Amino acid sequence: NAGVMQNPRHLVRRRGQEARLRCSPVKGHSHVYWYRQLPEEGLKFMVYLQKENIIDESGMPKERFSAEFPKEGPSILRIQQVVRGDSAAYFCASSPSTGGPQPQHFGDGTRLSIL
Amino acid sequence: DAKTTQPPSMDCAEGRAANLPCNHSTISGNEYVYWYRQIHSQGPQYIIHGLKNNETNEMASLIITEDRKSSTLILPHATLRDTAVYYCIVMEAAGNKLTFGGGTRVLVKP
Numbered sequence: 001n002a003g004v005m006q007n008p009r010h011l012v013r014r015r016g017q018e019a020r021l022r023c024s025p026v027k028g029h030s031h032v033y034w035y036r037q038l039p040e041e042g043l044k045f046m047v048y049l050q051k052e053n054i055i056d057e058s059g060m061p062k063e064r065f066s067a068e069f070p071k072e073g074p075s076i077l078r079i080q081q082v083v084r085g086d087s088a089a090y091f092c093a094s095s096p097s098t099g100g101p102q103p104q105h106f107g108d109g110t111r112l113s114i115l
Numbered sequence: 116d117a118k119t120t121q122p123p124s125m126d127c128a129e130g131r132a133a134n135l136p137c138n139h140s141t142i143s144g145n146e147y148v149y150w151y152r153q154i155h156s157q158g159p160q161y162i163i164h165g166l167k168n169n170e171t172n173e174m175a176s177l178i179i180t181e182d183r184k185s186s187t188l189i190l191p192h193a194t195l196r197d198t199a200v201y202y203c204i205v206m207e208a209a210g211n212k213l214t215f216g217g218g219t220r221v222l223v224k225p
Binding site (some may be wrong): 100106 | 147156164211212
């Protein structure tokens with residue numbers, strides 16, 4: 001009964017490199033959400049995706065950040081040309097496709113460190 | 116911005132009930148109250164949610180006032196593993212964006 005799986009758990013990148021964070025939702029869940037938690041701050045919504053569609057990206061930085069949730073495979077959060085300020089914990093959540101107040105279930109995050 | 120107000124911290128004795136308050140005076144009629152917690156170095160964990168009736172599950176009870184302007188999360192028998200930051204969040208049923216405030220940092224002491 002696997003929950004949301006995120007990998008890697010820890011990722012170290014040098015400034016200017018690319019970071020790819022992966023998220024496999026709970027089996028049967030077709031809604032995926034990404035959140036970011038900067039050091040000593042609360043979680044902030046970034047993006048909401050359904051299979052092959054971005055539904056709400058109002059929390060995504062306008063540049064360097066992108067997200068996808070393909071028909072097959074995990075959701076990917078991609079950060080290009082990383083900077084020190086991208087150092088944070090990135091959490092993925094998923095929920096079922098059925099209507100109603102379905103709670104989001106979170107993974108344990110990817111901790112991104114930029115050297 | 117978060118639509119909820121919670122005390123920043125509280126202590127609780129192990130084995131006793133922990134009552135965590137939350138104010139949401141501007142809650143709309145179609146917004147639910149959700150509770151999550153975040154244990155250090157882990158992702159947020161869903162606890163419980165409700166609209167207007169009191170709710171109970173294996174983890175906690177949720178008491179919502181009749182006017183829905185506030186609620187209380189009750190952990191019936193706190194253990195050391197309940198030490199965490201607890202977040203009270205309001206969101207529409209069709210919503211997709213959990214807005215986390217500062218939460219309440221709960222420390223369960225032996």
